[in-house]
Amino acid sequence: xxxxxxxLDRQIIDCDGQPVGKVDDVELGYDADGAPRISALLTGQxxxxxRIGGRLGRWIAGPALRLAGPRDDGPLRIDIAxxxxxxxxxxxxxxxxxxxxxxxxxxxRDHLIGRIPGAGHES
Amino acid sequence: xxxxxxxxxxxxxxxxxxxxxxxxxxRPGDFRAYHRAVLQxxxxxxxxxxxxxxxxxxxxxxxxxxxxxxxxxDDAAKALAGAQKQFAGQAPPDERSxxxxxxxxxxxxxxxTLLGDVMRADDDTALRFGAxxxxxxxxxxxxxxxGEGRAGG
Amino acid sequence: MKRIFxxxxxxxxxxxxxVDIGDIVANAEAGARFGIAHAWVLLVGVVGICVYAEMSxxxxxxxxxxxxxxxxERLGPRVALANLTGSFLVTVLTLGAELGGVGLAVQxxxxxxxxxxxxxxxxxxxxxxxxxxxxxxxxxxxxxGLTLIVFVVAFFHLGADPGQLWQQAAHPGPxxxxxxxTYWFFAIALFASALTxxxxxxxxxxxxxxxxxxxxxxxxxxxVFVGFPLGGLLAFALMLTSATVFHPLSMSVDSLSQVAMxxxxxxxxxxLAAALLGFFAATxxxxxxxxxxxxxxxxxxxxxxxxxxxxxxEAARFHTVVLxxxxxxxxILLTTIDPIQLTEYTLIFSAVAxxxxxxxxxxxxxxxxxxxxxxxxxxxxxxxxxxLIVILVAAVAAMPLMMTTRMGAG
Numbered sequence: 204x205x206x207x208x209x210x211l212d213r214q215i216i217d218c219d220g221q222p223v224g225k226v227d228d229v230e231l232g233y234d235a236d237g238a239p240r241i242s243a244l245l246t247g248q249x250x251x252x253x254r255i256g257g258r259l260g261r262w263i264a265g266p267a268l269r270l271a272g273p274r275d276d277g278p279l280r281i282d283i284a285x286x287x288x289x290x291x292x293x294x295x296x297x298x299x300x301x302x303x304x305x306x307x308x309x310x311x312r313d314h315l316i317g318r319i320p321g322a323g324h325e326s
Numbered sequence: 327x328x329x330x331x332x333x334x335x336x337x338x339x340x341x342x343x344x345x346x347x348x349x350x351x352x353r354p355g356d357f358r359a360y361h362r363a364v365l366q367x368x369x370x371x372x373x374x375x376x377x378x379x380x381x382x383x384x385x386x387x388x389x390x391x392x393x394x395x396x397x398x399x400d401d402a403a404k405a406l407a408g409a410q411k412q413f414a415g416q417a418p419p420d421e422r423s424x425x426x427x428x429x430x431x432x433x434x435x436x437x438x439t440l441l442g443d444v445m446r447a448d449d450d451t452a453l454r455f456g457a458x459x460x461x462x463x464x465x466x467x468x469x470x471x472x473g474e475g476r477a478g479g
Numbered sequence: 480m481k482r483i484f485x486x487x488x489x490x491x492x493x494x495x496x497x498v499d500i501g502d503i504v505a506n507a508e509a510g511a512r513f514g515i516a517h518a519w520v521l522l523v524g525v526v527g528i529c530v531y532a533e534m535s536x537x538x539x540x541x542x543x544x545x546x547x548x549x550x551x552e553r554l555g556p557r558v559a560l561a562n563l564t565g566s567f568l569v570t571v572l573t574l575g576a577e578l579g580g581v582g583l584a585v586q587x588x589x590x591x592x593x594x595x596x597x598x599x600x601x602x603x604x605x606x607x608x609x610x611x612x613x614x615x616x617x618x619x620x621x622x623x624g625l626t627l628i629v630f631v632v633a634f635f636h637l638g639a640d641p642g643q644l645w646q647q648a649a650h651p652g653p654x655x656x657x658x659x660x661t662y663w664f665f666a667i668a669l670f671a672s673a674l675t676x677x678x679x680x681x682x683x684x685x686x687x688x689x690x691x692x693x694x695x696x697x698x699x700x701x702x703v704f705v706g707f708p709l710g711g712l713l714a715f716a717l718m719l720t721s722a723t724v725f726h727p728l729s730m731s732v733d734s735l736s737q738v739a740m741x742x743x744x745x746x747x748x749x750x751l752a753a754a755l756l757g758f759f760a761a762t763x764x765x766x767x768x769x770x771x772x773x774x775x776x777x778x779x780x781x782x783x784x785x786x787x788x789x790x791x792x793e794a795a796r797f798h799t800v801v802l803x804x805x806x807x808x809x810x811i812l813l814t815t816i817d818p819i820q821l822t823e824y825t826l827i828f829s830a831v832a833x834x835x836x837x838x839x840x841x842x843x844x845x846x847x848x849x850x851x852x853x854x855x856x857x858x859x860x861x862x863x864x865x866x867l868i869v870i871l872v873a874a875v876a877a878m879p880l881m882m883t884t885r886m887g888a889g
Binding site: 369372376377380381383384387388389392393394397398401405464468472 | 586587588589590656724725728729730731733734736737739740743744747748751752755888
Binding site for chain 1: 542543544548551552555556557559560609610781782783784785788789790791792795796798799802848849
């Protein structure tokens with residue numbers, strides 16, 4: 204498998220078909236033999252900003268970093284054990300409710316979108 | 327060091343571009359520039375006259391609504407005002423240019439009167455009369471444009 | 480029976496949805512100044528949008544992924560970010576132009592200045608995208624947009640000289656008093672009006688929301704290959720009527736009221752009403768599509784949840800982008816920039832941004848990893864590559880032509 208071609212920048216989808224994010228970066232670990240292997244997928248603007256790097260990267264990661272506040276636990280990390288099929292999208296075997304929600308989504312829902320009447324209705 | 331050089335190059339290009347723009351814009355007008363501006367003014371005035379003529383004809387034939395007629399006349403008036411503004415904003419740089427101005431000026435003045443009258447006109451006769459007058463004026467403007475366009479080409 | 484009905488509805492919506500403020504302005508302006516000497520450009524543009532809309536529909540139906548997802552996968556995060564920036568800016572500008580078009584259409588019907596309508600239209604647009612069932616709206620505005628057929632009828636009533644029109648169409652080039660620079664400037668504007676990028680984003684995102692699968696490919700193709708050309712015919716009718724009425728007077732068109740005049744001249748009040756209703760529906764429908772497209776592109780780049788079918792609170796970031804885009808679009812107009820001029824600029828910027836959208840589609844449509852045995856055939860690839868070259872040339876030429884012709888002023 205080509206890391207850059209088959210994994211990075213693909214859409215991650217949870218077991219109910221809901222979008223979780225992009226594979227913005229991957230975390231590499233070593234298995235028992237010392238060979239490198241992917242241990243987790245990283246997603247969110249912070250992972251993306253770090254990957255792009257430079258001023259642009261900092262600018263992208265900025266809002267997420269600020270929203271994360273003092274109890275900073277790094278970008279959203281999805282353990283490789285939670286990954287099911289890899290096709291035109293990455294299917295997870297867990298629901299996105301079990302993963303931490305992106306800070307920007309929470310903030311915008313609580314401060315803007317959720318306050319507008321009708322936000323809870325399907326259309 | 328490399329970043330500094332990059333910034334210097336970008337800044338130099340920006341300054342050069344801006345200077346070029348400044349020189350281009352502050353150059354005293356010559357006949358060619360004035361000639362082109364006058365042709366644009368004439369074209370704008372011509373289009374406004376044609377628009378008002380069509381609107382007047384539509385109104386006289388009861389083929390339009392009051393709201394639409396008002397908007398169409400407004401558009402014509404705005405176009406004429408724009409042409410007027412451009413015309414007044416430039417002084418002719420030489421004798422030849424002044425002659426050009428003296429030929430177009432009366433046509434514009436007449437168009438203001440005609441347009442005002444036709445916008446006020448209520449009965450069909452007055453509208454038809456206004457439309458005919460605007461048509462004649464549009465022809466004159468068109469002759470001016472084609473004649474001068476070829477001369478200055 | 481139900482199936483036939485839904486296919487017919489899709490076609491009719493595609494026809495009405497094809498035309499937007501860009502098509503209205505570009506066709507009427509070109510028709511007035513050049514007769515129908517640009518007819519071939521419209522033909523080329525319509526074939527182009529058919530080729531690429533079919534490709535993006537196929538990619539989406541088979542892979543289940545919308546176009547902008549694939550843009551990032553294929554181009555990587557940096558280039559795709561540049562692409563996103565360009566596409567997003569053009570889409571928001573287009574949204575502003577469409578809002579202005581709605582305002583002007585309402586002004587022509589009510590004589591209240593369009594600037595007063597812009598905030599109202601923006602709010603109505605936002606409420607529509609927030610609460611209303613989108614498929615219903617799309618169908619309502621698509622079908623209402625069909626009233627633009629009035630321009631086809633008007634053309635036959637005007638009694639144009641077919642020989643002269645044929646002369647113009649058969650001899651592409653500037654008539655006396657115009658030069659080649661302006662001719663090509665208008666050609667690029669027309670080409671961009673037929674191929675506007677938001678159409679592809681919208682088309683493929685809609686297909687994802689409606690959960691298209693490979694089984695829907697036939698429907699998609701019928702919509703594209705029948706609906707878009709017929710929509711192009713409506714655009715052509717605008718060019719024809721403008722060429723019939725304004726070109727002999729050697730006048731140019733720069734307001735929406737002028738565009739409607741041929742309908743009134745030929746068919747009176749009823750024709751005028753149909754034309755204004757058609758303008759309103761076409762621009763409002765396009766405003767909905769551009770508003771959503773702005774949200775789609777950003778959300779799909781970052782992988783956020785998006786879409787009209789989700790509750791807004793479950794797609795807070797997507798709905799925020801849509802809301803901000805509408806506010807920005809309205810704000811652009813409230814600077815009192817002339818909506819018609821805004822449209823002209825938008826068309827030229829679209830032309831510059833076109834390669835960013837269409838190149839990735841062509842690449843992905845050849846990728847067996849996504850499409851299996853449904854990758855492009857020879858014809859699709861030949862046409863796709865040919866169009867990509869045309870798109871690139873247009874993109875490179877757009878800005879220099881804009882400068883040298885002073886926005887086509889000559």
